[in-house]
Amino acid sequence: MTGGVDADGEPGEKIRLVYSAYGVVFALETMADLLPYLPSPLVPGGEELPESDASVPAFRFFRAHTETGELIFSVAGGDAADTETAPDVIAAAQLLESRIHRYVAAESEQVVFVHAGVVAWRGKALIVPGSSHSGKSTLIAALTALGATYYSDEYAVFDFDGRVHAFPRQLRLRPDISHRIASHPSRTPGIALVSLPVGWVFGLRYSPDAAWKPKRLTAGQMLLTLLGNTVAVRRQSELTVSFLKRALGSATGLQSERGEAALAAEQIVRMIEELG
Amino acid sequence: MKNPVARRNGIFSENLEKEKILYDKVNHRAHSLNESAALVWQNADGNKSVGELSELLNRELGIPADEKVVVLAVKQLGEAGLLEEFSPAEVNPELVSRRQLARNFGLAGASAGLLPFVVSVLAPTPAMAGSAVSKITPGKALHDLTTVTVEADLDPAFYHSRTAQVDLGQATQAFAKGQYPTEETDLNGVINALGLPPL
Known part of the structure; x- marks a missing residue:
């Protein structure tokens, strides 16, 4: 850590930290007093490295002021060339976290990141692939309420052996209340979540008038459902297909329209219990 | 109809139990071919006629030897960009309805699943697959x-x-x-x- 000024010229303790996650190394430059607003670890499954490598790509998170003098927070670096700003420090921290996660997901060659929600059910991973705003976070919350263990509402992380690793997004609590609230039972940071074999893949599409009509997916259709949500499939298609093929060896795939999350979660649980 | 020729340049394949996955690195599309569609794609070398391919399907998978089955496969493979040359005008859509063929052959359930079937998906860019929260969403x-x-x-x-x-x-x-x-x-x-x- 070094003394310095932030992007807007305000004095403070400027720091540069280097992290590694899934074989991707990156740096974060920020002010020391902004660090408590970021989750720890910054990337689930990642770690801070002791050395400071000046050559790695850096993300930046600083205060700034608009032309009219309003305080804002700026986020830059990674795969997006632009600088994003937010009027609220929590919102800016979310932007930074998402940006870093996207970067790691796109660059990692050790694992395959699929945009999906994941819970554990009876020792297997239940995966719901889907893009942003598809309602998968809601569905994952509803499944958790029925007893499933939360693994991720952002990415399913597949390793070489086809097992799925947890990628739990942590709550960002305001420092002024974090001393009162340690964690939430369904999203306990740091809890040991072992990697799992894939049990089920649900290709779901939300519709308010949906009728639950699950249809079995073939292995190939299941693989396509995952490929359509895989972050780095264009850059490393062979690796992706081989990892996912291994993962789906004994998985069951189903596809349906779904209605409200709570009802859909009950239908999913009933379905997998019936399938044994 | 001309002898079909499979496009192989820029495509890699992976076999599943009863399907074949093709990934098109040029167009960034992934395709899942069932057994009969995969058999046609594998053997579409420009030397085999539609008739010869239909006999091959009959021999290998027990599908009735009817050229319309191969035409259905050619239509689907061509539309997926998996053939070197494909002219939709050569294919009469009334002759190659999957449902109609199943009815003609008296196929139902799993047997109907033997008729050629290609499913495709666009491989996303990282931004497409990512979780953007830069605006109020x-x-x-x-x-x-x-x-x-x-x-x-x-x-x-x-x-x-x-x-x-x-x-x-x-x-x-x-x-x-x-x-x-x-x-x-x-x-x-x-x-x-x-x-x-x-x-």
Whole structure:
């Protein structure tokens, strides 16, 4: 850590930290007093490295002021060339976290990141692939309420052996209340979540008038459902297909329209219990 | 119809138990071919006629030896960009309805599944697959709401605090102003799940 000024010229303790996650190394430059607003670890499954490598790509998170003098927070670096700003420090921290996660997901060659929600059910991973705003976070919350263990509402992380690793997004609590609230039972940071074999893949599409009509997916259709949500499939298609093929060896795939999350979660649980 | 020729340049394949996955590195599309579609693609070398391919399907998979089956495969493979040359005009759509063929051959259930079938998906860019929260979106607002309510689960006093109420108010306003229709995002579903009044 070094003394310095932030992007807007305000004095403070400027720091540069280097992290590694899934074989991707990156740096974060920020002010020391902004660090408590970021989750720890910054990337689930990642770690801070002791050395400071000046050559790695850096993300930046600083205060700034608009032309009219309003305080804002700026986020830059990674795969997006632009600088994003937010009027609220929590919102800016979310932007930074998402940006870093996207970067790691796109660059990692050790694992395959699929945009999906994941819970554990009876020792297997239940995966719901889907893009942003598809309602998968809601569905994952509803499944958790029925007893499933939360693994991720952002990415399913597949390793070489086809097992799925947890990628739990942590709550960002305001420092002024974090001393009162340690964690939430369904999203306990740091809890040991072992990697799992894939049990089920649900290709779901939300519709308010949906009728639950699950249809079995073939292995190939299941693989396509995952490929359509895989972050780095264009850059490393062979690796992706081989990892996912291994993962789906004994998985069951189903596809349906779904209605409200709570009802859909009950239908999913009933379905997998019936399938044994 | 000309002898079909499979496109292989820029494509790699992976075999599953009864299907073949093809990934097209040029067009960034992934395809799943069932057994009969895969057999036609594998043997479409420009030397085998449609008739010869239909006999091959009959011999290998027990599908009735009818050229219309191969024409159906050619149509699907061609539309997926998996043939070197494909002219949709050569294919009479009335002759190659999968459903009609199944009916003609008296195939149902798993047997009907033997008829050629190609499913394709566009491989996303990282940005397409990513979770963008740079603007006020339902996803972000939802996270805000969830955060507030999760905190409330653990500390009811906090839920009634000014901080929580401000957060909740902002998140609710974000929903109300969101450019995303609720039918695409199940926002009311989560609000119900969280025990909050509907928007």
